[in-house]
Amino acid sequence: MEESAKARGTGIAKRSPDYIRQKMEEGKAVIAVTKDGVWVGFCYIEAWQHEKYVANSGLIVSPAFRKTGVATHIKRRIFELSREKYPQAKIFGLTTGLAVMKINSDLGYEPVTYSELTTDEEFWKGCRSCINYDILMSKNRKNCLCTAMLFDPEEAAAKLQQKQAERPPVSVDREPVMPRRSLRKELSLFERWTRFKQFVLLKTFRKKDEGQSSEKRKSILSFLFW
Numbered sequence: 109m110e111e112s113a114k115a116r117g118t119g120i121a122k123r124s125p126d127y128i129r130q131k132m133e134e135g136k137a138v139i140a141v142t143k144d145g146v147w148v149g150f151c152y153i154e155a156w157q158h159e160k161y162v163a164n165s166g167l168i169v170s171p172a173f174r175k176t177g178v179a180t181h182i183k184r185r186i187f188e189l190s191r192e193k194y195p196q197a198k199i200f201g202l203t204t205g206l207a208v209m210k211i212n213s214d215l216g217y218e219p220v221t222y223s224e225l226t227t228d229e230e231f232w233k234g235c236r237s238c239i240n241y242d243i244l245m246s247k248n249r250k251n252c253l254c255t256a257m258l259f260d261p262e263e264a265a266a267k268l269q270q271k272q273a274e275r276p277p278v279s280v281d282r283e284p285v286m287p288r289r290s291l292r293k294e295l296s297l298f299e300r301w302t303r304f305k306q307f308v309l310l311k312t313f314r315k316k317d318e319g320q321s322s323e324k325r326k327s328i329l330s331f332l333f334w
Contacts, residue, residue: 122237123166128152136193138186140169140178148173151186154231155194161226162190162197167208183211187259196261200225202254204306206299209255216264217257222250224258243309253306 131137131152140148149169155162164186169179190199201217202225203209225231232249235241244252 122234128166136189138182138189140182146170149178149182151182153186153190153193155197156226156228156231159194159197161228162194162199163201163226163231164190164199179207180211183208184215187215191261198261199259201257202252203257204254204302206302209257209302212257212259215259217259218263220256220258222252222256225256247309251309253309255302255305 128137132139136154137150137152139150142148147170149167151164151167153162154165164183167179167182167186169182187199190197199217200220201208201212203212235244238244240253
C-alpha cells in the first residue's frame with residue numbers, strides 16, 4: 109500500500125501487518141484473487157466514532173491487474189460489506205483520484221465538506237503519513253487536496269422513496285423510459301473543479317513564483333479549464 113501511494117505521489121494511513129491481519133480475521137476485508145490463487149487486490153473496513161462512521165480504507169490493486177476494472181469490483185463489494193455490517197453508519201472517504209470519485213459517485217456518495225466527516229482523532233492521525241499533511245493542518249483540518257465524499261443511508265433512503273413516488277405509472281403496453289444522467293459531463297466538470305482546488309491550495313500553501321509573468325498565469329488557467 110505504501111509503495112503504491114508513493115508511485116501515485118499521494119499519502120496513505122500506515123497500518124501494521126498485525127492490524128491488517130486482524131481486519132481479515134474479523135471479516136472486515138475484501139481480498140481479490142484469481143482462480144489460481146494469485147493475489148489481485150485488497151480493501152478493508154474501519155469504524156469510527158462508536159460505529160457512526162465507516163471508512164473503506166487501503167484500496168490496493170496489484171500492478172499486473174490495474175486498469176482492468178478490478179478496483180471497481182472491490183469498491184462495490186467493500187461498500188456492500190460495510191452496509192451489511194454497519195447498516196446505520198455513514199460511509200465516507202477522502203481521495204484525490206478521479207477514478208475513485210467516479211466509483212463513489214456511482215455508489216451514491218456525495219461530495220461534502222470536511223466538517224461532515226468523523227471527528228475521531230484516531231482517524232485524522234492516519235493523515236500524518238500523507239505528503240499533504242501540512243496543508244491539511246494549515247487549513248485547520250477543514251480542507252486539503254483530497255475531496256471528501258459521504259454516503260448517508262438516511263438520505264439515500266429518502267431519495268429512493270422520493271424517486272419511487274415521482275415515477276410515472278407503468279403502462280401495460282410499454283415500459284417507462286427513465287432519463288439517464290450525463291455522467292461523463294458531470295465528471296468533466298468535477299475534474300476541472302478538482303484541478304482548480306489543487307491549484308489554489310498549493311499556490312496558497314507554497315507561495316512560490318509570486319513574480320510569474322501574466323503569460324504564465326494564462327497558460328496555467330488554460331490548462332485548468334481546457
